[in-house]
Amino acid sequence: MAYATLTWVKPAIDDTLKLTRQSLEQFVENPEDTGSLQEAAGWLHEIRGTLTMLEIETATILVHEMEIVTQALLQGKLKNHGTAYDILMRSLIQLPNYLAHLALGYPDIPLALLPLINKLRALLKQKPLASNALFKPDIHLELPPGKPAPKLPDQKFKVFVHKNRANYQKGLMTVLKTKNKLAGIKLMLTTLTHVQQVCGTAPIAKAWWIAEALLEAMAQKGLPINAALANILKQIDGLLKQLVAHGNAGLRIQPPAALLQNMLYYAANAKSQGPRLSTVKKHFNLAYSLPSKSLLQSTLQVFSGPDIELMKIVVNIVKDDFTRVEETLDIFMRADTPDVTELEPLIEIMKNIAYTLHLLDMGGQAKSMLQQTQLIAAIAKGQRDYKMQEMLKIADALLMIDAALDTLANRGSHARQQIQQETGLLETQLKDVMKVVVEEAKLELVEMIPPILRFLEKKEVDEELKDIPARFTKISGLLHVAHRERAVKLVHLCAEYVQKSIIEKNSVPDEIRQKALADSLISLDFYLDTLAGNPMDGNQILDITQRCLKQLQAA
The missing domain is CATH 1.20.120 (Four Helix Bundle (Hemerythrin (Met), subunit A))
Incomplete structure (x- = not known):
């Protein structure tokens, strides 16, 4: 699994990020002392080295840009220290959340870091990176299993591919030189389907498989026919030429990585919903490599929120109040002749907990806490009769909120959506x-x-x-x-x-x-x-x- 090693080294990365934040804070307090800024640059270089070894490309790019800005501050190339400091600190908040996102097994969404990267580049008036610069699908994924390809003798194989290549070229010329583009697209699609049948899941077949999805999208007007796509289609012809030249040995040819990545970028942008395109998008997780605006926005909210370490501090404070509430209720429910006035001190405590839950964006839990507070207040003021069954329901509701807080402390901002969607017992309450x-x-x-x-x-x-x-x-x-x-x-x-x-x-x-x-x-x-x-x-x-x-x- 791509980020398994990250789980082991992330605590060390988090510690180094903390040291980097502390060094930057010292520099802001005393800008004349550049020693702390030099320390921050050293920590960033160390983090970049680790991320490079882990092959987490987008995070590596972000840290590299942070290094450049830090060096520019050291060399006096930046006048607006405040803006640079603000963007660096925001980067140091989002980076650990991004790494936690990967370590917890969530899909990588590289574009979520693009706004920060471009803000850092803007400080030095560098050209912003385009979205395709961070488009990093896993092009090494094997093709899904299919029908086994027939093993043709080498000469017969070459003749078959040569014939189909001629048809492909005819279709390509129809698209490029005539107005009847749909006929040319259909001919190329049919041709590649035939070639795919004799290639099976061989390495070179990945090119035909993705190309078929693009041609399908073009036929359904989900992709505009432009010069870039025409160039891709010409490169496919070049691969067919290699297959004719090498015969069965050509099945082992690896399509150029740049070609596969470019093809997948167009597949991710295609607006049609044909079966070939849908299969390619799902297989290569393109919804995450090039996410929708709503997915990108929700991910940015997670990355911008407090990291797990800070969340644990806040949760521990809330849980101290929780302990007081639970102990008071436990004593009250065990008493032979319970005094309802003993519940009055809980009202203000529970209101404060509900307010904190709201600040933590735990709306469902905040609402539940207020409901329990109202019940406790009604019982304490004699407006509602005390019943053991009702008190047990209150205790169960509080346990659910307590479990949600544990989940938040363990997973930080990533847990919010999970917590809000769960209607039964949370995953933390396993048997x-x-x-x-x-x-x-x-x-x-x-x-x-x-x-x-x-x-x-x-x-x-x-x-x-x-x-x-x-x-x-x-x-x-x-x-x-x-x-x-x-x-x-x-x-x-x-x-x-x-x-x-x-x-x-x-x-x-x-x-x-x-x-x-x-x-x-x-x-x-x-x-x-x-x-x-x-x-x-x-x-x-x-x-x-x-x-x-x-x-x-x-x-």
């Missing part, structure tokens, strides 16, 4: 049995790592390594109790690989399989987190596990 399942399974995974690392280093099978298949069996048993049968099957495959390929053969896997095994364990760990309440898509994580296992089993 005790599920908590036990997750904790035990995660412990088994953790204890597998040392013997595997020892084996990779010493190439010797010890007793702890031999225990790993049994540990996998225990995990699969726990998952079976939780009715997660797909996960059970994948865990069995992990156990089988370790038993047969490592223990029995006493064979050290190559680097590709070592990475695949590590990614399998990481993805299983992430999957267990989904059972414990993490909002990531469990099926999507298991898809990753399955792909890793295919790499392990590959001959």
